[in-house]
Amino acid sequence: xxxxxxxxxxxxxxxxxxxxxxxxxxxxxxxxxxxxxxxxxxxxxxxxxxxxxxxxxxxxxxxxxxxxxxxxxxxxxxxxxxxxxxxxxxxxxxxxxxxxxxxxxxxxxxxxxxxxxxxxxxxxxxxxxxxxxxxxxxxxxxxxxxxxxxxxxxxxxxxxxxxxxxxxxxxxxxxxxxxxxxxxxxxxxxxxxxxxxxxxxxxxxxxxxxxxxxxxxxxxxxxxxxxxxxxxxxxxxxxxxxxxxxxxxxxxxxxxxxxxxxxxxxxxxxxxxxxxxxxxxxxxxxxxxxxxxxxxxxxxxxxxxxxxxxxxxxxxxxxxxxxxxxxxxxxxxxxxxxxxxxxxxxxxxxxxxxxxxxxxxxxxxxxxxxxxxxxxxxxxxxxxxxxxxxxxxxxxxxxxxxxxxxxxxxxxxxxxxxxxxxxxxxxxxxxxxxxxxxxxxxxxxxxxxxxxxxxxxxxxxxxxxxxxxxxxxxxxxxxxxxxxxxxxx
Numbered sequence: 001x002x003x004x005x006x007x008x009x010x011x012x013x014x015x016x017x018x019x020x021x022x023x024x025x026x027x028x029x030x031x032x033x034x035x036x037x038x039x040x041x042x043x044x045x046x047x048x049x050x051x052x053x054x055x056x057x058x059x060x061x062x063x064x065x066x067x068x069x070x071x072x073x074x075x076x077x078x079x080x081x082x083x084x085x086x087x088x089x090x091x092x093x094x095x096x097x098x099x100x101x102x103x104x105x106x107x108x109x110x111x112x113x114x115x116x117x118x119x120x121x122x123x124x125x126x127x128x129x130x131x132x133x134x135x136x137x138x139x140x141x142x143x144x145x146x147x148x149x150x151x152x153x154x155x156x157x158x159x160x161x162x163x164x165x166x167x168x169x170x171x172x173x174x175x176x177x178x179x180x181x182x183x184x185x186x187x188x189x190x191x192x193x194x195x196x197x198x199x200x201x202x203x204x205x206x207x208x209x210x211x212x213x214x215x216x217x218x219x220x221x222x223x224x225x226x227x228x229x230x231x232x233x234x235x236x237x238x239x240x241x242x243x244x245x246x247x248x249x250x251x252x253x254x255x256x257x258x259x260x261x262x263x264x265x266x267x268x269x270x271x272x273x274x275x276x277x278x279x280x281x282x283x284x285x286x287x288x289x290x291x292x293x294x295x296x297x298x299x300x301x302x303x304x305x306x307x308x309x310x311x312x313x314x315x316x317x318x319x320x321x322x323x324x325x326x327x328x329x330x331x332x333x334x335x336x337x338x339x340x341x342x343x344x345x346x347x348x349x350x351x352x353x354x355x356x357x358x359x360x361x362x363x364x365x366x367x368x369x370x371x372x373x374x375x376x377x378x379x380x381x382x383x384x385x386x387x388x389x390x391x392x393x394x395x396x397x398x399x400x401x402x403x404x405x406x407x408x409x410x411x412x413x414x415x416x417x418x419x420x421x422x423x424x425x426x427x428x429x430x431x432x433x434x435x436x437x438x439x440x441x442x443x444x445x446x447x448x449x450x451x452x453x454x455x456x457x458x459x460x461x462x463x464x465x466x467x468x469x470x471x472x473x474x475x476x477x478x479x480x481x482x483x484x485x486x487x488x489x
Contacts, residue, residue, distance in 0.1 A: 024348045026396040029277045029294050030433055032348075033282065036299060039341055045307045045334035046341060048299060120263055120461075122144055140181045144194065152193040152263025153201070157425055158182070192262040199226045205258045217251040229255070232487050233308040278404035280356050280412075289367055291360050293353050301345065303338050307331055351389070355397040356412070358386040363415055370407040373436065377419030377429040400488045423463045433464050434474050441480055446488040 027035055040046050118126070124145045133141060143165055147154050154161075158175045165171040165178075185194035191208045195201035199222060206219045221229050221237060228236045229252075238248055281292045310331055360367060362382065366374045380398070384391045398412045419427040440458055444450045450458070452475070456468045480486070 021344050022342055025351055026399055028147045028400050029279050029296050041335055042294055043337050045304045046338040047304050048301055073350050111371055124188055138179055144185050148194060150263050151261045154194055155198050190262040198260055202258050213242055214250040214254050218254040221251060232484055234489055245489055252489060276409055279401040280403040282360055282403055282405045284406055291357050297349055301342050303335060345396055352397055354387050355394055358383050359415055373432045375431045377427050378416050423465055434478060437474055438478055449483040449486040453484045
């Protein structure tokens with residue numbers, strides 16, 4: 001049985017414009033510039049650059065309020081109901097361009113030339129041209145090169161490769177032939193490329209070295225006792241090969257000079273470098289901190305005068321045709337969108353500056369002297385309460401944005417950390433504890449590295465009473481291996 005009933009409820013919904021504003025706030029400088037170009041391509045009523053006529057001081061964008069930006073609603077507004085005067089103005093310079101300069105002077109456009117490098121796999125193919133191969137052998141060699149991953153390994157067995165060539169390439173061969181061509185691949189540069197595992201990769205590189213006592217011992221260790229070496233069971237190696245500590249140390253030194261990722265070095269040298277563009281800059285002027293917002297976040301935008309002139313022409317026209325009414329509807333939508341976008345940019349700049357300014361003052365002690373142990377514990381709520389914004393908005397500002405400081409360019413998220421109590425009952429940042437832990441490990445005797453239990457005792461003596469499991473967690477976050485793996489001869 002169906003029933004009808006009335007139900008009242010209150011709900012909050014974000015308008016499309018609010019959602020777009022949140023997305024704008026989250027964008028770092030380079031992504032924001034791309035978003036700006038997209039908006040200008042989509043909206044012909046929005047133009048960049050300074051206006052030719054700057055003699056008027058009144059700014060219509062600071063006085064006018066646009067409460068409704070729903071394009072579907074705009075479509076239903078009758079052309080006769082549009083107040084043309086609202087869209088006509090002689091001054092279209094946004095007010096944020098005339099305010100006190102909170103933006104850096106470095107807003108010139110710079111283009112970085114990019115190289116067009118030869119890819120890793122193409123370089124290997126080019127090297128094959130130096131070998132005399134039959135057509136079948138070359139097809140097998142190119143297939144093997146295509147099977148090499150970015151780190152330089154072929155992570156497949158020879159039988160699987162033979163089957164794959166038969167099914168996908170119609171190339172019928174045998175394991176012996178593929179093994180023969182694989183030896184040719186192992187002669188290519190960088191040395192070690194085409195190995196099927198780390199052990200084979202290291203052996204290939206050692207065999208290309210000039211034979212010495214240390215190289216021969218290193219080869220024997222990798223060939224016969226690879227697992228013991230990987231687990232750093234040095235006592236077992238000394239006993240197995242009947243050698244001294246010094247002989248083992250020299251052999252290990254030879255192994256440590258090898259490249260475990262031969263393809264990675266090639267890719268790294270030819271990879272296009274992505275430049276980090278700081279969204280903010282903090283400088284110390286006369287002992288005080290000074291914050292500036294990257295000038296590329298403050299573009300000069302204005303509403304197209306051509307579109308305003310179209311509105312004026314429509315207003316002055318006595319006989320308004322149906323096509324003119326349709327045109328003025330379109331123009332109204334584009335002008336509304338352009339004015340909203342300019343206002344959204346102003347809100348974005350205000351939000352970015354206010355939030356970063358609060359972070360700067362909160363971490364004043366650290367930013368004045370650069371000592372990382374002076375970073376105060378700080379969470380999103382601390383900054384949100386200071387600036388009166390929502391936590392999610394502060395998170396968007398801190399996300400993927402960088403600030404240039406006297407101590408290098410920092411990711412803003414690095415300033416946030418949780419608090420822990422020291423032995424004095426004071427709140428200290430977990431970043432401070434991690435820095436102390438890292439320094440302690442760096443200063444340890446590598447022949448007798450400190451266990452997590454010993455590290456916990458040392459930090460306790462330094463005023464940080466934390467548990468062993470917490471030491472292990474912080475050590476893993478710092479990507480520091482366990483004590484046994486830090487041991488050196």
